[in-house]
Amino acid sequence: MKKNHKANNRRAFIKKTALTSLGISIIPRHVMGKGYIAPSDKLNIAVIGGGGKGYSDAINAWNNGASNIAAICDVDWNQSKRLMDKFPKALKYRDYRKLFDDVKNIDAVTVSTPDHTHAVIAMAAIKSNKHVYVQKPLTHSIYEARMLTEAANQYKVVTQMGNQGASGNGVKQMIKWFDEGKIGTVNKVHVWTNRPVWPQGIHTPTDKPAMLDGLDWDSWVGPAKMVDYHPLYHPFKWRGWWNFGTGALGDMGCHLIDPPFRVLGLGYPTEVESSVGAVFKRDWSPEYLPESCPPSSRTQLKFPASAKNPSEIKLTWSDGGLRPFHPDLIPADHPIGDHDSANGVIMIGDKGIMTCGTYGVAPKVYLNNGDLLTFEDTEKSTLPESGHNASWVEACKDGYGKEKHKALTSSFDYAGPLTESVLMGNLAIRSYNLRTQKGNRFEYPGRKKLLWNGETMKITNFDEANQFVKRTYREGWTL
Structure with missing residues (x-):
């Protein structure tokens, strides 16, 4: 024809x-x-x-x-x-x-x-x-x-x-201070956030409210496991569910872990360990909520020495309103991180301490000799996301x-490894509550330090944790 x-x-x-x-x-x-x-x-x-x-x-x-x-x-x-x-x-x-x-x-x-x-x-x-x-x-x-x-x-x-924040002047100033040797060699980093500011640590909804007019729910769910529509998922509250979101770490980790990752030249972590806040029933037994991100968590990532920093680094992440305490070098009445200490970064070196708030804003250096270095951005146009x-x-x-x-x-050459490091924390958080039943009690084999091979993307001492490296897509969806 x-x-x-x-x-x-x-x-x-x-x-x-x-x-x-x-x-x-x-x-x-x-x-x-x-x-x-x-x-x-x-x-x-x-x-x-x-x-x-x-x-x-x-x-x-x-x-x-x-x-x-x-x-x-x-x-x-x-x-x-x-x-x-x-x-x-x-x-x-x-x-x-x-x-x-x-x-x-x-x-x-x-x-x-x-x-x-x-x-x-x-x-x-x-x-x-x-x-x-x-x-x-x-x-x-x-x-x-x-x-x-x-x-x-x-x-x-x-x-x-x-x-x-990666394109902001605050992060650029932090790189300059570190490269000039102001705080010396770093071995400890603290990063924290007040997130979540959406529901987490809650039961999976079982009721079936009416679908929103004009919402293509099948496409919204996409490669994830299919569940019924619920306003606890869309809009915005999806962040608190592992099926769709990545919790507090996913929301703020790429903002807050970016300054130390960039300043110190970090790569793949080698170890990760988490501790997760619990939710309790009326009888004071802990709830098992595997589909909902936890209300709070703490995670420690260990990074090897880098070309920029000749010491291994232990980076501690805290969320759910938890934050580190003031190091002795920072005056008692000084906020740490943001003005209200809700989010922030502290890098502890052998010559001083460097801090900043969300997006690397308002960085400071507290030197061992008592001096304080501050940075006031005078080119605001280069800070907002519009410039990025x-x-x-x-x-x-x-x-x-x-x-x-x-x-x-x-x-992506930079953002990919940064995101992998952030999501490594979530792998440990999700492994923390994996459980097996032995008689009348549960055992939690994932509550330990997990050893990571970044090149092969594999936990080497707890194979069950590797289920969180790669998700299974719903039929009809491929990468």
């Missing part, structure tokens, strides 16, 4: 005309080859996840018209309404797979969905040769982080994770491996 070339050409013409009428350039930048400059030097960006953080990610990438928001995809258009109203000419989708099938003129993608769908969406973008910006944490599992890092290099796309996102946009225009790409502060 002969192909109808006239019909095919007509369909192509209609599609081209329709997209052009929306103000979208048909030919993406990368197709035109080296040296080509798109109209007004704008990227065509697809926004996947347009509510909450997705809104600000889109606005920052758009940057007052410096880029074109060509498409918006969200499984719940109610969440993205504000963004869709702002960009009425953008093509609208519920399924990112259909977006990638239909629209070939996209240069770059922002991914601001719940944690459990970061990897599958980002990988689809990478395999479609799209540059990609992904909210923190980069992925839901350690394995996903490793795969995205390798794929970004294989497909040669420009990447950035949304831990905006805008630098990714400019790097996309510059191209993979070029100067602007190499200057990105959280491309």
Whole structure:
């Protein structure tokens, strides 16, 4: 049977005309080859996840018209309404797979969905040769982080994770102080947060409320285990469930662990151990809540010496309102970390102590001789997330491996190992409450120090913990 070339050409013409009428350039930048400059030097960006953080990610990438928001995809258009109203000419989708099938003129993608769908969406973008910006944490599992890092290099796309403090002047100042030897060699680090600020340590819901109008629940669940819709999952409260979120560590770890990770040049940890806050029944026996992240936890990661720091480091993470106590060198009436001590970082060296708040803001150095070094950022424009996102946009225009790409502060080459280290803490937290029944009592074999081989992504002394390295995707979903 002969192909109808006239019909095919007509369909192509209609599609081209329709997209052009929306103000979208048909030919993406990368197709035109080296040296080509798109109209007004704008990227065509697809926004996947347009509510909450997705809104600000889109606005920052758009940057007052410096880029074109060509498409918006969200499984719940109610969440993205504000963004869709702002960009009425953008093509609208519920399924990112259909977006990638239909629209070939996209240069770059922002991914601001719940944690459990970061990897599958980002990988689809990478395999479609799209540059990609992904909210923190980069992925839901350690394995996903490793795969995205390798794929970004294989497909040669420009990447950035949304831990905006990495581009701030506070972190830059901390690197400068450390490289100048102000605090000497570090062997202890404390990091903490007041998160969770959403429900954790709670029972899995069993009631079945009515589905939200316009919500594509099957697509929202994506690669995770299917459960019935419940407002305890969507919107926002998904963070407290292992099926979808990564708890307090996943929410704030990529922000708060970033300064010591970057300043000290850390790599894969070698050991991890956790202690988890309990929830008790009325008879004072502990609840078993394997699907809900705990209300509080403490985790210690051990890192080997690095090229920048000639000592192994023990990094202690605390959440749920727990925080470290004042080191003797910090005056009793000085807040540690943020102004209210709710979140922060302390790096303890043999010559002094370095501290900062969330996103590396307001860093200080307390020297052993009693001197105090402070930093007041006078270039606020380089601190907000807009700069972190805008630098990714400019790097996309510059191209993979070029100067602007190499200057990105959280491309996947860096963000991947950082995310793996953060999620290593969650592996220990989840292993802590694994239990086996022996007669009338339970045993908890995961309540020990876990030894990690970063190259092979494997716990070497407790094989059952390795189930948390890589999740099993629901049928129909692949990475």
